[in-house]
Amino acid sequence: MPKKVDHQERRALIIDALMRVAASGGLEAVSLRHVATEAGVTAGMVQHYFATKDEMMRFALEGIVERTSARIDAAMAAAPSPMTPAATVRTLLTTLLPLDEPRRADGRVAVSFLAYAAVEPAAAGLLREGTQQMIAFMADQVRAVRADIDAEAAGAGLIGLMEGLSLYVLNGHLAGDAAIRALDTHLRLVFSSEA
Amino acid sequence: MPKKVDHQERRALIIDALMRVAASGGLEAVSLRHVATEAGVTAGMVQHYFATKDEMMRFALEGIVERTSARIDAAMAAAPSPMTPAATVRTLLTTLLPLDEPRRADGRVAVSFLAYAAVEPAAAGLLREGTQQMIAFMADQVRAVRADIDAEAAGAGLIGLMEGLSLYVLNGHLAGDAAIRALDTHLRLVFSSEA
DNA sequence: CCGGTGTCAATACAGTCGTAATGTGAAAAC
């Protein structure tokens, strides 16, 4: 066997470049040559590690969900251990809002993939599982504090709200603190008023 | 002067074809030739009515906001005249959810433009005004019934929620009736419980 | 009736796209 290279590392390098390209120019700006240039490598090398563009896109999508799940884990780990459901939900949702530049960059890419998924059902499948888990988790948190409302519906509402607010922040329709205010107002209605 | 043609009508014909193309293949499938084929005309004719592709896209975006605002007007006109704020908000938000195929088609196109706007600030400007108006209107409705919560934040939350739920419905993460349940659960929290 | 003008059609052009094929060099295996 000849030279040994860490495939995973090379792929990560390329996918990172893809993210930067997509964050600044949208998914339509993503081409083998653009990504290669951004990564500082030749187009041939990109082709060597991803046989097809679709494969590269699939890896990028997986990278996004993996990145956000890592963000969630980090936020939960950094928070004080015993937490009320309300605080747990707030921590989770605020870490998912695009409130600083790195998260905004990821957010822009995620939106592009969302639009892509609205048209390409195959991509939607990869996102579905994560969303379902989040909804179920939120529903559990709601169920823990009130029995007078549909917990499943409230859970879907919580992360749906986060998603919508994220969109508005990304498009500049809403400032970051306005999004947080909207989120807190909703959280207060769900968690701090009893039946 | 030679033959007289209704420019507006021709443009509408082309934009309609563009919508169909974008609804089924995303914004990246929109090309002069594709749109022309879908409209059943030659590419030269499309070029005759839209000097550039950007101009065509601008018209398409305007067409989308115009179409949704028409939907709103129709829904409000069809509803019984004296309405409680809660009913008004519910009517408005449910007509904006992509619950049937025509609205889903429009929704898919809208999502594409949303992703486009996240990268192209010029397009975001066209959407901003409509969103701001909706938020303000929602805030007014909230203010009319409760004084104990931040009405502006609650308004942003209402239409943010609708947007997020729309996204999930379009991507198949949520069924239409589940989205309505989530919406109603939220509405009940905002409107039916007093301070 | 007749130039002129708006409406459309056809084609050319330069660029980019994804993919395939081929070539080069170096490191590991034997």
Next chain:
DNA sequence: GTTTTCACATTACGACTGTATTGACACCGG
């Protein structure tokens, strides 16, 4: 030391893109 095999680089190809250009045809004012 030879040979194999992986890691890249380069180039070629056909398809497609947006735009510019040119031309035919029909209509209408004079």
